[in-house]
Amino acid sequence: MAVVERVPAAATSFGSADRLGRANTNSSGERVMDARAVAAAGVFPIVLEKIPEPLAREITSELSIPTIGISASVACDGQILVVDDMLGLFSSFRPTFVKRYAEFAATADIAIETYAQDVIERRFPATEHEFGDSPKAAQQEPQR
Structure with missing residues (x-):
């Protein structure tokens, strides 16, 4: 190419x-x-x-x-058309040749801020997001 x-x-x-x-x-x-x-x-x-x-x-x-x-x-x-441009993931960068099919920058900003706050306040990861056996499965004895 x-x-x-x-x-x-x-x-x-x-x-x-x-x-x-x-x-x-x-x-x-x-x-x-x-x-x-x-x-x-x-x-x-x-x-x-x-x-x-x-x-x-x-x-x-x-x-x-x-x-x-x-x-x-x-x-x-x-x-x-670069997907980040198409989806409007950047609010400050808007080339004239880009057609925006969505405006996700504000939604992404909110999601990132919420994630960061969840990490700071130790709400994430919760038990259901941890890798490994679920707590219920770990407590059960193996069947014979």
């Missing part, structure tokens, strides 16, 4: 990869050439990450191998 991005991940060391990618007008031709090269090398499939829709559509139509989009286009053969 190969990843074709708008700009290489190393670009983040210079600042925002999004800004650099939008400013790089030559990147479209380079991305098409990258996709062709990795497909010719036998890669299967190619992930198109943060590729503008027209370019993702062009690459997908030119290649005989599947393309998988991450913030790319419905023209890709498949899609990736």
